[in-house]
Amino acid sequence: MDKLITITEQKGVQLVDARELHRKLQTGRDFSNWIKGRIQEYGFIENEDYFIENQRSPKLASQVSTHGGFRHRIDYYLTVNMAKELAMVERNEWGRKIRRYFIEMEKIAQQSIIKMPPSLNVYGKEALPYIEWLLLHQYSVTSGQYFRRIKKHPQHFYRTAEGKWYINKEFAEALLQLKNGYQQLTKVQGLPQVVQLSLKLYEA
Template sequence: MGNKQTELEKKMTNITNLVPVTETQLNGKLQQTVSAKDLHNYLNVGNDFLTWIKGRIKEYGLINNDDFLIIDSSEFRNQSTNNEQQIKWTSERGGDRKSTDYILTIGTAKVLAMIENNEKGRAIRKYFIRCEQHFKEIEPVIQKKELKRLKARIEVADYSRPMCDALTIQRLSQNKETKLHHYTNEFNIINGIVLGMSAKDFRKAHNITGDIRNYLNEQQLNHLAYLEKSNITLIDMGWDYEKRKPELIKLSKSYMIRLLGDEASCP
């Protein structure tokens, strides 16, 4: 009996290495997900990957951004189940056919494994069930993390309007009209520093719509809030766009150094 358990654990460990389960923001919530390419390779399906996955999507009516995401697979590597950063992905248009992957919810992955109706499919289905059970055990911790993220989301929203108001007042004092692109420039400075791209580019890269801040993690939101608060101060001091931009970059670097120092000092 003990030997059987040992063999089972070995099998589960092997599956874990071959088909890692990660956490991805999907439909506004953190979900367990699996690379369809990894699953396809493990199941040793006869068809090539794209023929297989597209056939399953059509046959079982799977829905994009609900049951799966289309990504650049080069971005979906070395992600542990404890990774607190959001997984980055790009739209199918953004990569070649070789790099395209489909990130499946664990529920979808279970279905695709089950319908193969072979030993490997049954084994990996049991593995996915174990992952779900573990996820439920740690769900209170995840919920706590999500509450912190929501708090950070509210905080950054509190600074967005005052930043726009400060810019309007500054430009009025200079007898200048404030147009939409002036506000957009402010957000693009800060988004560019924190995310490395504008909101428009972020939506395109992540195949999302709406306010990008609904998709950011707690650390990113706190970083944005800090820079928006700092930007308000710089605007009130009368600094123009060209002078504020390098100062915000410098403040951002100092912020990240302090953050990394705080994390390193935590037990």
């Protein structure tokens, strides 16, 4: 995918230059009012959602001379999540393109970081490591939904003797399709159940 906007990394945090984002979004507003207005309107938090850097820049010809020909400029560096939200609320074609670009970049980053352990053959059906599969596809592993899926569809999950959960590959693919509104989960054939799973001890 061609680079639509620059994403840099500083101290382990991926950041976007707000000025570049502002130019690409073509908002029709001057940068200073736009960024301050968005921060106030949506409650973004400094040093959490964005970071500020003060710089001295040569003054433009139209500006009043200050500090011996230099003026102070405030640069804003946004987390990818904040930049994605700003693109979304802009409600124009460039905003939609940039938001989709950020989502694709996140998917690529996740796939390069997460190493999937080998799948299991559960009596002729392939099962994938559950936690790693969730992370790879940007599902939460800390919400109650993690165990609710197992409790609601026990025939599609397998727990090893070491306590590691695996998910039926066909069911996992159906979950992804359902996430995009494509398919019914009830059409997927379950894993063979040697022993019926009891989840009372494992519910969130």
